Amino acid sequence: MEGLQKLKCGGVGVDISAGNYRVNPARRLHHAAAMDQQAEELKARTRRFAMRVLDLSESVPAMGAGYELRRQLIRAALGTAGNYRSACRARSHAEFTARLGIVLEEVDESELWLDILDERNLGTEPLRKALLAESREL
Numbered sequence: 001m002e003g004l005q006k007l008k009c010g011g012v013g014v015d016i017s018a019g020n021y022r023v024n025p026a027r028r029l030h031h032a033a034a035m036d037q038q039a040e041e042l043k044a045r046t047r048r049f050a051m052r053v054l055d056l057s058e059s060v061p062a063m064g065a066g067y068e069l070r071r072q073l074i075r076a077a078l079g080t081a082g083n084y085r086s087a088c089r090a091r092s093h094a095e096f097t098a099r100l101g102i103v104l105e106e107v108d109e110s111e112l113w114l115d116i117l118d119e120r121n122l123g124t125e126p127l128r129k130a131l132l133a134e135s136r137e138l
Contacts, residue, residue, distance in 0.1 A: 060117065060123045114131055
């Protein structure tokens with residue numbers, strides 16, 4: 001039972017013993033700083049992902065199926081980066097969650113187009129393989 005007296009709510013220390021539900025301010029500031037750093041790292045990572053997709057797209061033929069695959073991949077990759085930035089500006093947890101769901105859809109769609117490019121052997125192979133791995137990690 002004693003373990004239940006001190007909980008972590010979203011990484012923020014909360015002491016519930018004797019009806020005390022106050023959040024330790026130092027823990028709140030530490031958590032916010034860590035979340036800001038993680039958010040900034042993900043902003044940079046999704047932006048790099050989008051930029052590298054643009055680089056890959058230049059090596060995909062602009063004729064036939066390659067044209068449509070390029071277009072769809074670029075839209076999904078740019079959507080991943082743009083929607084993550086938008087999620088970071090959410091005004092509530094519910095809005096953040098909804099926007100993050102869109103980010104996941106966009107990165108999943110990026111993975112689909114990269115997978116098809118890989119199966120068709122279109123684009124620069126090392127970059128294509130690296131982006132496919134990155135899309136699965138994101």
